Amino acid sequence: MTATATVGVLALQGDFQEHCTALQGLGASVVEVRRSDQLDGIDALIIPGGESTSMAKLMDAYAMRVPLRAFASSGRPVWGTCAGLILLASRLAEDRPEPLGLMDIAVRRNGFGRQVDSFETELDIAGVPGDAVHAVFIRAPLILDTGPDVQTLASLEDGTAVVVRQGHLLASAFHPELTGDARMHRYFLDMLPVGTAP
Numbered sequence: 001m002t003a004t005a006t007v008g009v010l011a012l013q014g015d016f017q018e019h020c021t022a023l024q025g026l027g028a029s030v031v032e033v034r035r036s037d038q039l040d041g042i043d044a045l046i047i048p049g050g051e052s053t054s055m056a057k058l059m060d061a062y063a064m065r066v067p068l069r070a071f072a073s074s075g076r077p078v079w080g081t082c083a084g085l086i087l088l089a090s091r092l093a094e095d096r097p098e099p100l101g102l103m104d105i106a107v108r109r110n111g112f113g114r115q116v117d118s119f120e121t122e123l124d125i126a127g128v129p130g131d132a133v134h135a136v137f138i139r140a141p142l143i144l145d146t147g148p149d150v151q152t153l154a155s156l157e158d159g160t161a162v163v164v165r166q167g168h169l170l171a172s173a174f175h176p177e178l179t180g181d182a183r184m185h186r187y188f189l190d191m192l193p194v195g196t197a198p
């Protein structure tokens with residue numbers, strides 16, 4: 001019998017607590033990750049929303065950049081939401097922060113412009129069953145371009161991709177952890193190897 005997976009949430013900065021609550025609600029055992037050695041004990045990782053420059057600074061201060069890249073290279077699922085999406089990207093329109101460069105997407109921080117810094121909408125997300133998901137965008141990053149291996153799971157009406165997946169990497173421009181709807185978290189847990197998901 002395979003052991004049930006443990007999910008880590010990067011807890012350097014941002015709204016990691018809300019992700020932990022959502023995962024625990026699905027019966028997952030959750031670790032708040034603040035040190036690189038904790039990556040050894042987890043089977044999947046969420047990089048939360050927050051402030052990508054601050055998170056990147058802390059990542060470097062705690063020497064987590066290389067271990068995080070190694071974690072992703074091991075094939076274990078990684079999901080970045082909002083600032084987490086920025087950090088997963090391989091190309092940023094801005095000079096800062098330096099992203100982890102894991103996912104073949106080009107991103108502009110705060111790319112929806114000042115007037116619409118924050119907005120809410122309903123999204124149909126491929127692979128998420130049931131009604132549309134209520135999506136909250138807060139100073140959200142704009143995905144400018146996706147590489148050939150990147151699949152778009154949800155888009156705005158104008159065609160802008162807002163949920164993307166590249167194999168074991170998932171990224172969403174909005175905050176699924178803020179609405180009490182755990183269907184995106186369920187989707188992420190189902191990216192774990194068969195028989196191990198909580």
Ligand code: GLN
Binds near residue numbers: 052081083141
């Ligand atoms: N605007 C933030 C950044 O650039 C991201 C906002 C968020 O995570 N809600 O890092």
